[in-house]
Amino acid sequence: MAAPAYLPQGAQPADGLAPRLLDGNKAAAYGVLLCRPDLIAAYPITPQTPLLEQLYKFKADGRLTAETVEVEGENSALSAALGVTVAGGRAFTATSSMGLTFMYDAYLFASGTRVPVVMVIAMREQTAPTTVSCGQQDLMMVKEGGWVQLVCESCQEILDSILVAYRLAEDPQVQLPVNVCYEGYYLSHLSEPVTVPAQEAVDRFLLPVRDKRRPVLGTEHPMTFGTYVVGELYAEYRYKHCQAMERAGGMLDAIDGEFRAALGRPYGGAVEAYRAEDAEFLMVTMGSAAGTLKVVVDELRKEGIAAGLARVRMFRPLPARELLGLMRGKRAVGVVDRSVSFGWNRGHLFIDVKAVAQDLEPRIPVVSFIGGLAGTDLRRDLLAGAARTTWERGRGRAGAEVIWLGLE
Amino acid sequence: MRFHSPFEGPWADPEAGLFSVRSGDWRQQRPVANGARCCRCGLCFLYCPTGCISDRVTHFEAELEFCKGCGLCVYICPAAAIAMRAEEGC
Numbered sequence A: 001m002a003a004p005a006y007l008p009q010g011a012q013p014a015d016g017l018a019p020r021l022l023d024g025n026k027a028a029a030y031g032v033l034l035c036r037p038d039l040i041a042a043y044p045i046t047p048q049t050p051l052l053e054q055l056y057k058f059k060a061d062g063r064l065t066a067e068t069v070e071v072e073g074e075n076s077a078l079s080a081a082l083g084v085t086v087a088g089g090r091a092f093t094a095t096s097s098m099g100l101t102f103m104y105d106a107y108l109f110a111s112g113t114r115v116p117v118v119m120v121i122a123m124r125e126q127t128a129p130t131t132v133s134c135g136q137q138d139l140m141m142v143k144e145g146g147w148v149q150l151v152c153e154s155c156q157e158i159l160d161s162i163l164v165a166y167r168l169a170e171d172p173q174v175q176l177p178v179n180v181c182y183e184g185y186y187l188s189h190l191s192e193p194v195t196v197p198a199q200e201a202v203d204r205f206l207l208p209v210r211d212k213r214r215p216v217l218g219t220e221h222p223m224t225f226g227t228y229v230v231g232e233l234y235a236e237y238r239y240k241h242c243q244a245m246e247r248a249g250g251m252l253d254a255i256d257g258e259f260r261a262a263l264g265r266p267y268g269g270a271v272e273a274y275r276a277e278d279a280e281f282l283m284v285t286m287g288s289a290a291g292t293l294k295v296v297v298d299e300l301r302k303e304g305i306a307a308g309l310a311r312v313r314m315f316r317p318l319p320a321r322e323l324l325g326l327m328r329g330k331r332a333v334g335v336v337d338r339s340v341s342f343g344w345n346r347g348h349l350f351i352d353v354k355a356v357a358q359d360l361e362p363r364i365p366v367v368s369f370i371g372g373l374a375g376t377d378l379r380r381d382l383l384a385g386a387a388r389t390t391w392e393r394g395r396g397r398a399g400a401e402v403i404w405l406g407l408e
Numbered sequence B: 001m002r003f004h005s006p007f008e009g010p011w012a013d014p015e016a017g018l019f020s021v022r023s024g025d026w027r028q029q030r031p032v033a034n035g036a037r038c039c040r041c042g043l044c045f046l047y048c049p050t051g052c053i054s055d056r057v058t059h060f061e062a063e064l065e066f067c068k069g070c071g072l073c074v075y076i077c078p079a080a081a082i083a084m085r086a087e088e089g090c
């Protein structure tokens, strides 16, 4: 029997549970509940707030045993989560936009100190101009912060990615903090059918945190975390951090396999390829717009235009090898970004894809499409236009390297 | 690859000393104890900011791996049992 359309390709619901209608924030909350955290410390900010409300409801109903701390700000939220994590617990926090900015020093401390905490970013534009609308700009402000960053396409993937995030973060080979990112409103507030897995199935996939071997802080064995470091030691920790990032990249594929075995849903590892194998040109994006782009790819295919899509699930570390493999043999690549890089004046994912495309022989055109800022729709007609432009570039038509969808 | 730290990140445990960096690295002068003069009052032990002075039974003396050379112990010692000497090359 074919999997229902809301599940990833090839999915077989292993637990036989009926899906229920959940928005992205609720799906995230169920993911957190199933991971049996010891602490939730967070500060409400739009569009992440309903995620916290759902967690507090679980707590009030007695379903969630975690300590919940209503901190005075985001900086304290992440700091509290770090404290619990180095003490051997499992902690969760979530934020958006300016809240993320407000915890920036703790954010860098988490990765540099190698603390395997998990944090949701319900993605929103960054001030100014002031807005609370959807965008990926907040994630882009921390893309070089040393965290592993997963970007989701659907509400089901949000729930599943929380489980994967703890599995990845706490792996002794990784020991890195992980962000689970999803777009505000498009995912945080819109509902889709989501299968909430059985607790036993999750427990088989994600061991209780106490079974993990890692240095922990306690009165039995005092330790310091985040000691002052100079010279060669500093370089050594940077080197080890980069090595761990490399391992995290490779490990997502393996974890994807474990996840499929335990919970029945495969996601294709760090990059999801959609009709990419035999495509003449490739569209690349991440997040909710991938759903619309899949529709566009199908429509163009019906017209005889061989379009394909690569959806980046793991933004950091960048799955460069996988992207290179998918781009090889294509005539052009179009990258759709819901963010801008001032300085490059292109989309952020575009910069990465363009850098990876340097290794292609012969060189092919790579086009940056910027759209969907501040919650505007990345409509089917806009994305179809972007795909057609990319296709034409592959056939030799000249044009600008960056195109603002809906503006030009 | 030769690593200085057994740990993945800037963590430290008491066996290695609670700093991953030896504070003795930046010392420009070192305390030299005159054990014969020491009256074993323990003031230097209490005042040393790096906590590197230990009781050697006959007298008190600094552990040079962690002594940062501040000279506080000389200042506090009532028996003039410690003197600072410049490190070579400083």
Ligand code: SF4
Binding pocket: B030, B031, B047, B048, B049, B050, B051, B052, B053, B062, B063, B066, B067, B068, B069, B070, B071, B072, B073, B074
């Ligand atoms: S010089 Fe300073 S650091 Fe060294 S033993 Fe004396 S008080 Fe301690």
Ligand code: SF4
Binding pocket: B037, B038, B039, B040, B041, B042, B043, B044, B045, B059, B060, B076, B077, B078, B079, B080, B081, B082
């Ligand atoms: S302060 Fe001077 S006299 Fe007192 S224990 Fe230290 S070295 Fe000895």
